[in-house]
Amino acid sequence: MNINALDNNPKWINFRYYGSFLYFPVAFILYLAFPYLGPILLGFSIVAFIQIISRRLKAANFIDNILSTELGFASERLFYLENFPDYQFVDIHNSVKKYLSSTKTFKKNNISNPESLNDILNHRFHSELNRTPQESDNISWKVSEDEDIYLKVDNLWIVKDNYPKIIRLRYDSYNNNTILEVSTTDSNFYESFIKDLKKDIIENSIYRGKVLSITSQVIEGIDYGEKSSKVGIQFQKINRIKSQDIILSDKIKNILDFNVFEFFHNHEILSNNLPTLNRGLLFYGPPGTGKSFTSQYLFGRLKNVTIIVASGQSLTQINTISSIGRTLQPSIILLEDVDLVFSSRELNNFNSTLGDLMNQLDGYAKKEHMLFILTTNHIERVEKAIKDRPGRISQCVYFDLPNLDLRIKYLKNEIKNYL
Template sequence: MGFLSNLFNSEPQMDDRLEELIGPLKSLLVCSALELPEYRYLDLYHAAAARAGDHAKVIESELMEELTQLLHTGRNQWTVRAIGKANRVPFANGPGSEEFLPNGCFWVYRSGDNSSAFVIRLLRNRVTGKAHLEAAAPSPELAEGIINDIVEASSRNSVYRGKILHLSYSSERRDEYGDVEKQEMLRVLFSPITPVGSADIVLSEQHRALLKRNVIDLATRRELLKANGVPPKRGVLLHGPPGTGKTYACRHLCNEMPEVTHIFVTGSSLANVGAVFSLARLFQPSVVFVEDADLMFNNRDVNMNTGILGELMDQMDGLRVHEAISVVMTTNAIDRMEDALKDRPGRISQCIYMGAPDADLRARFIRHQLRDYDSGHLDIGTLSAETDGASQAFIKEWVFRAVQIGCERLSDEAGAVALQQTDFSEALSEMRLSEDRSAGKIIGF
């Protein structure tokens, strides 16, 4: 160990560098520290750099020792304080983009007249899976104030604010001796979901009005509504058979509220409901989308996740009147949903049934799907009548199948196909070809 200590001590040492930059003020500094989830590292890094200012000296280092020890304790043969070189790793800063940042960084400032100094340190701790933020200043109040300034700015200017997010959660894993092999971690990812504009979705006027009143208006007119005593929060449940547009409706909501943070939660990420709502509070106004809610929040008599169900209801009940957080859930099986969740105003205040479209809506949807094709020879009324009871998902696939059949009349070099009524008749017969009576239900009727 003595050899290793001598080897590391031959390199530049962090405590020596701090002594060089802030001199005798080093012994007067008091530290404050805070641990935050790893996904906040990028925002914290930029907020810390802005708080330190252009005149601060920057030292990139992954040195694990705490800042207070670096400032106030001496070295011994077991202490390694070599500055080293921080690895640079990519952090997503938007959909499809990223930037490389060091795993650890110090910002050191001393005033020109040598009357004051402070140190900010941010470390991405790969052992705990946390972002470790520290500040040292002449008093505890000043050190804590620096921490608070950075945390507030990191939230206010976050790269996640106003974006469509997808959460991924991995639970803690221990070995056979009880030691932690892998820390639990909530990862915040930019979702690949593309918002759906008004021109790209076919909804009934009733559905549009319900979505506007119960979700969109609460975000876009929240100040006016709050001034008149309307809380800017609400729970909405979209229910109905598969393929009837529930997910598209959620994507449409994203388009209609561009300044709102949209958080999509599915699968294992639902295991940490508290972290989901903490994120929603941090980046509010926000909407939490819970897809296929019946898989996790079914009736408590048969629910294997009653603790998570209880946490969800507690979180929804605990939303304060001024918190601009709405929850939108989807389910194909409302009868399996917990009654205390779906039947309690204040948790779920509006249930919206999204079933198979009626004749008028089917005709509009068929025209919408045919907008990029040569469909002048088609009788839309007949096509609508032939798909009575079909879901939007079935009709969409039906159009694709008919176009494929029509393309069989063309050579490989030919251009656009002129669709014929028989293309749709053949496609419909083929898609419904089965002796099993349940097949119609399976494919979307």
């Protein structure tokens, strides 16, 4: 992403603006020290001051032109602002474009401005900004495993359809979110617009039905060394494993059929006949016994199910991960090596995160179309309130070292293409 967080920081922009008023006192001090530079310093200060005033007048003229020429109204404007997670930027952009394609007339401007639409349209010039239309920066975004697109960071559409309105969408890299702003004179427009928009985002998300890997990055703040976490989503390629290529005991196959495939294939029937559908599995056993391989097998067999994979540091973002899973239902959330973060509370440095996981496993909605799968090599380290609570984990599935029969089946499967 070619976005400079410092340049998008309103505090830094304000510093540049108010700092410009220091030209005159600095010039005066230099004049006292070097009198022969007086005319040059005076001329420089006058030019700088004229530039500041010029920016203000140019901005004001542009705003007036929008209101009078493009929109045709200057009073009774209503402003709405909605914050979304940053990873929904492309989905929202696509949904807004879909709405615009159904309107009669619209015009797009690209602006590069960290201020809100309300501040811009009400001439609140509290920072040094040129509000004339200009090309904003581009942002590179993955929309599939092999495809990238480029979108403007700041997008503003002027719609002249029945009631004039302004729709603005911007990616805020400084605060790691997506901001949607709307200005209109029609009080009923926004409610129906945002309802249809959110529905379309959920139904047509670029992430729906894909295998996603969650990343978590700690970001150093510009002010006072503050830190924050940024959650990212990456598309993950998987090798689809055929049923004949997975060598498992009949016991484990039956567990998977009942707890996974039946859960997704017959969800509507189960939902109508059971009081709750909370479902969670815990895969445990020695390393190399097929826990992750089995998960890939499940992913390959389940069509139109969104898979969300998290491990390591990203496990601490369990609330965000669960929110993504709920948005993209039906879904599976795979949490790998959970003993690293969700160990017994006596030994746990992530107690608040442990509580978050237990809340998510309990389920806020009792009939969600979502399945949790947890894996660990050390079940003895996992918190008892997770592994021993039937309402949170439906079944613990032990992956033992293969017996002689399974080893023979595995070897036959591996050499069949060479016979």
